[in-house]
Amino acid sequence: MSDVDPLPAATVVPNGSAPLLAEGFDHGQVTAIRHTVASHAQAAGLTGTRLDDFVLAVNELITNAVRHGGGQGWLRLWRTDGTLYCRVSDTGAGIDSDRLGDRRRPAPEVAGGWGLWLARELSDEMLVRSGPEGTTVQISASLGGPEPDPLVG
Template sequence: MSDVDPLAPATVVPNGIPPLLAESFDHGQVTEVRHTVASRAESSGLTGTRLDDFVLAVNELITNAVRHGGGRGWLRLWSTRGTLYCMVSDTGAGIDVDRLDDRRRPAPEIAGGWGLWLARELSDEMLVRSGPDGTTVRISASLGGPEPGRLAG
């Protein structure tokens, strides 16, 4: 078991692996970053609905960073050992623990609150660290593996 925190702030990705993408972004760059993530993820071997799901999950994370996390964020994308990872960080006030622990699907009539839920549902794994100095979320998708179950209903 490693003592390294997988969500520790870093200027490089864990294990010194060169990132596929390392960008800061603000509201005006969300679309550009999403397109770049899609391109890099596809070049890494993610295809079909797995690619679509991963890109949508990343889009939800970067949108949350801009809307709720101080207006800007940082993204790191890397691949190692057959898994694609994306980490998004912001400097917002953090996410309430009750909200982080709530795994229920948001009510259909609710306009907000879908971002983290979707990111969790559309990725293989999601880790979150949040506090008064910001939030960091890391998601992953297995490359070339079987497609996980799709969202129900």
């Protein structure tokens, strides 16, 4: 898993796969987008905790785009070869490279800074491209993967 691997600059879905969802959003659409992502992810084959984790990770990314990335964003959701992908892009000022490289869990008393950490922890892979022109974060989840053991931490 890499955190700062380059992503293609285009916001189209890679590999010519048809998107399950391709939407722009702003603050007023975060809840609706989250529900739509949940429906599509479930239809694509995610279930149980894996579905909940993926949807929470996407929610963190779209919330970050609205809060820190210029007030709006673009989401692409697609399925390729047994994997579900979500890419969220914004036009904010970018994320500081020190912040991107910091993989530590935020302190419990800290109100912010949880979004990228949660997205990384709750997905199989997270890739980021960030700069002054905006940020794109892509996460993935293997379909049909085993449910995590709730007793293993």
